[in-house]
Amino acid sequence: MIFEGFTGNDSLRQQLSLALDQGRLPHAVILEGPPGSGKRALAGILARACICTAQGERPCGICPACVKAKAGSHPDIITESGGSAARSFHVDAVRRIRSDAFIKPNESSRKIYCLFEAQTMSEQAQNALLKILEEPPNGILFILTCPSASALLPTIRSRSLILTLEPREESNLNPEADALAAKILREITLPEEAAVLKTCAPLTQNRDLLRQVLDRLILLFRDAAVLRAGGTSLTREPTAEELAAVLTRDRLLALTELAVQTRRRMEQNANTTLLVTVFCAQLRAVAGY
Ligand SMILES: [Zn+2]
Numbered sequence: 001m002i003f004e005g006f007t008g009n010d011s012l013r014q015q016l017s018l019a020l021d022q023g024r025l026p027h028a029v030i031l032e033g034p035p036g037s038g039k040r041a042l043a044g045i046l047a048r049a050c051i052c053t054a055q056g057e058r059p060c061g062i063c064p065a066c067v068k069a070k071a072g073s074h075p076d077i078i079t080e081s082g083g084s085a086a087r088s089f090h091v092d093a094v095r096r097i098r099s100d101a102f103i104k105p106n107e108s109s110r111k112i113y114c115l116f117e118a119q120t121m122s123e124q125a126q127n128a129l130l131k132i133l134e135e136p137p138n139g140i141l142f143i144l145t146c147p148s149a150s151a152l153l154p155t156i157r158s159r160s161l162i163l164t165l166e167p168r169e170e171s172n173l174n175p176e177a178d179a180l181a182a183k184i185l186r187e188i189t190l191p192e193e194a195a196v197l198k199t200c201a202p203l204t205q206n207r208d209l210l211r212q213v214l215d216r217l218i219l220l221f222r223d224a225a226v227l228r229a230g231g232t233s234l235t236r237e238p239t240a241e242e243l244a245a246v247l248t249r250d251r252l253l254a255l256t257e258l259a260v261q262t263r264r265r266m267e268q269n270a271n272t273t274l275l276v277t278v279f280c281a282q283l284r285a286v287a288g289y
Pocket of ligand 1: 058059061062065066
């Protein structure tokens with residue numbers, strides 16, 4: 001899976017990727033964690049991964065299904081949310097979902113229901129949800145978010161994969177990583193071969209920074225590919241525009257894939273010095289420089 005913009009939470013990401021790749025996701029996933037920990041962002045990523053039509057890593061971010069989902073207009077991703085008050089997630093909402101869940105998906109082979117603030121479900125609402133989980137229609141996935149899964153009935157919890165998100169750290173939003181990624185983008189096409197390697201040197205000693213830079217690069221390469229294909233930029237990062245002006249879409253997609261693969265090898269605990277060195281060499285080769 002590609003966890004665009006969702007950092008930290010290493011073991012959770014591994015667990016979720018594996019479950020998705022091996023088709024072992026149950027019909028419900030509960031994302032629990034404190035406010036600001038990225039529950040909704042992760043719910044969106046998981047929902048898109050389920051409907052993405054790409055052959056490789058999902059969600060690819062550029063297939064028509066991903067684009068629709070990102071714009072919030074994919075008909076097979078349905079969102080419901082409770083309010084701030086207790087029991088504000090009413091049984092009627094769950095009943096509507098129940099009847100909708102038995103109607104075939106519109107465009108995807110799956111239907112994804114994101115149920116936010118699930119802790120505000122009344123007991124009646126939870127029991128109605130349980131009924132669906134007991135005999136779920138094919139291809140249904142519920143993604144529930146709440147501060148703690150303990151707010152939900154044990155019978156719901158036992159049918160769900162429960163993932164606990166770490167509190168969001170300040171370091172997850174790192175201007176240093178953004179600046180480094182932008183610098184790398186500019187340097188890929190420079191005549192001096194050593195420039196990228198020099199810029200990447202600090203990354204060999206700092207796994208966190210490496211992770212953040214790779215995440216940012218994945219975003220920027222993909223953004224450049226989208227721009228090259230005539231789409232609109234999500235990052236509005238000028239270096240992505242500059243790169244899109246000089247490289248073909250195929251090369252930009254290959255760069256995205258390279259960053260994704262490097263990111264994966266890093267998670268598999270590869271030696272970072274070697275990883276970064278090879279990555280730098282491949283960046284230029286893939287870009288055709
Ligand atoms: Zn996709």
